Amino acid sequence: MTPAEIITALKDKFGTKIKSEKTDTIDPFVVVDAADLHDVCRFLKADQRLAFDMLSNISGVDYLEPDPKKAPKAGFDPHLEVVYHLQSFTHKHRFTLKVMLPRWKGDKVGELPEVPTVSDIWRVADWHEREVYDLCGVRFLDHPDPRRILLSEDWVGHPLRKDYEFPLEYHGIRGR
Amino acid sequence: MGWLEGRFEEGVITTSLEQAINWGRQSSLWPMTFGLACCAIEMMATGASRFDIDRFGAGAFRATPRQADLMIVAGTVNYKMASRVRRLYNQMPDPKFVIAMGACTCGGGPYYKYGYNVVKGVDLVVPVDVYVPGCPPRPEALLEGLMRIQDKVRGMKDLTKQQPIDMPIPARTGFVELPEELNTLEKANTWAADNKEKAKPAKA
Numbered sequence: 001m002t003p004a005e006i007i008t009a010l011k012d013k014f015g016t017k018i019k020s021e022k023t024d025t026i027d028p029f030v031v032v033d034a035a036d037l038h039d040v041c042r043f044l045k046a047d048q049r050l051a052f053d054m055l056s057n058i059s060g061v062d063y064l065e066p067d068p069k070k071a072p073k074a075g076f077d078p079h080l081e082v083v084y085h086l087q088s089f090t091h092k093h094r095f096t097l098k099v100m101l102p103r104w105k106g107d108k109v110g111e112l113p114e115v116p117t118v119s120d121i122w123r124v125a126d127w128h129e130r131e132v133y134d135l136c137g138v139r140f141l142d143h144p145d146p147r148r149i150l151l152s153e154d155w156v157g158h159p160l161r162k163d164y165e166f167p168l169e170y171h172g173i174r175g176r
Numbered sequence: 177m178g179w180l181e182g183r184f185e186e187g188v189i190t191t192s193l194e195q196a197i198n199w200g201r202q203s204s205l206w207p208m209t210f211g212l213a214c215c216a217i218e219m220m221a222t223g224a225s226r227f228d229i230d231r232f233g234a235g236a237f238r239a240t241p242r243q244a245d246l247m248i249v250a251g252t253v254n255y256k257m258a259s260r261v262r263r264l265y266n267q268m269p270d271p272k273f274v275i276a277m278g279a280c281t282c283g284g285g286p287y288y289k290y291g292y293n294v295v296k297g298v299d300l301v302v303p304v305d306v307y308v309p310g311c312p313p314r315p316e317a318l319l320e321g322l323m324r325i326q327d328k329v330r331g332m333k334d335l336t337k338q339q340p341i342d343m344p345i346p347a348r349t350g351f352v353e354l355p356e357e358l359n360t361l362e363k364a365n366t367w368a369a370d371n372k373e374k375a376k377p378a379k380a
Contacts, residue, residue: 151293152255173301174300175255175295176294
């Protein structure tokens with residue numbers, strides 16, 4: 001199926017739950033709410049016409065311009081995105097799904113935004129979600145093993161956040 | 177050994193016990209099999225037959241710190257690894273030596289500014305004897321670093337409990353004298369120009 005057909009199939013099923021779409025990019029995508037993500041993913045995998053049986057990648061993107069002078073020209077409001085790259089072996093097509101999130105849950109600094117896990121649909125999502133949690137700071141609800149995957153357990157902060165501050169000292173070792 | 181030297185018939189060598197021990201020690205430094213990143217590839221090349229670290233007696237890479245005298249920290253050390261590096265160092269028997277190999281271990285290297293999890297130099301974790309900069313350093317450079325460690329061993333005064341020699345005089349270096357036809361700049365330039373001429377494709 002072409003990306004346009006996939007979007008039509010999704011719209012037939014979910015209607016207004018598909019928030020927005022973009023087809024003139026290399027990777028056409030739709031945006032869904034975090035609350036609807038699990039249903040959409042289950043449909044994408046289970047439907048015979050779509051049959052997305054592989055999750056290639058999950059990535060977290062932090063949209064923030066830390067420089068206040070450049071911020072008005074940045075062209076986006078500060079937010080987080082979680083991007084799901086899907087692929088189908090049976091139909092040889094691929095598709096992208098995005099979830100927009102606030103940088104902090106309820107705009108309270110320190111409260112991580114939450115997304116339902118898809119690791120019960122695609123097993124591979126387990127480690128991908130741990131990586132997004134580790135580096136970008138997105139909490140995945142109902143994740144079977146929500147630990148950090150790359151950094152050590154007692155690490156403070158999420159390094160790929162644009163406003164991350166480097167540690168000055170870690171276990172007696174001077175940083176910078 | 178001063179006035180004793182050459183007083184006996186051929187085949188008799190005079191030495192002090194300390195010198196003999198240091199000689200043995202410097203000629204059988206056993207490094208630890210311990211590579212962290214890309215520098216380890218260069219360290220493996222140093223161990224292999226072309227560069228052959230075994231010529232200096234340091235070819236017996238031990239798979240345990242308890243049998244090793246020399247730790248070649250080859251590659252980026254991050255905060256998660258730092259505690260392991262320190263533990264391995266503590267497990268080595270004395271006397272022990274550390275070579276910081278590569279830019280990352282010397283001072284953070286390319287990760288100095290934006291590497292949030294990279295230790296800015298392994299000397300913040302373990303004491304370092306010799307720094308070998310480079311990204312990664314050539315095997316020749318690592319061999320040169322090993323020679324400096326050997327110099328340090330030769331200057332040790334463990335047995336007589338004296339102060340070790342601070343700046344040991346290098347016994348050998350990796351310096352290679354250029355062949356006769358290249359040893360001045362002009363000769364080298366003409367040689368390069370000749371070579372360029374020879375390498376041109378033949379005119380049809």
